[in-house]
Amino acid sequence: MTATTATPRAPSRLRFAIFVFCAVYPFITLLAYLIGPMTAGWPLWQRNLLLVPIMVFSMVWVIIPRIQRHCRRWL
Template identity: 60%
Template sequence: MTSPSRPPSRPRLAIFVFIAVYPIVTLALYALTPFTEGWTIWQRNLLMVPLIVASMIWVVIPRIHRHFGHLL
């Protein structure tokens, strides 16, 4: 029988998510800017935020838990 695992440290998880998401947001801005010249900021965000959220939910956070779960 395994012992119940402790919940992850939220501050540590936040640091890992920041480290992973910052480059994704930066690259997304550089990639989308040429295609969205003349758009207002809310229009760019409407395009970018779903991409970032999807990458966080299905890529970033699961990988953080898989590879760095022991550090959380």
């Protein structure tokens, strides 16, 4: 008898991208509303300089790990 091991299928990049979009869009919109009044007179590049590090940190250490852990079976 030969034991065959099924190789796990690779996660779908499209589904992963959809999950990331569904998590990131509301979060970045909320951040823009919260930071907007405090940075109303700032040029766009300065507002983004404040917003982007918050978003990147959140994606790398919070959003993406949670998607990978909680949505693994759908990926």
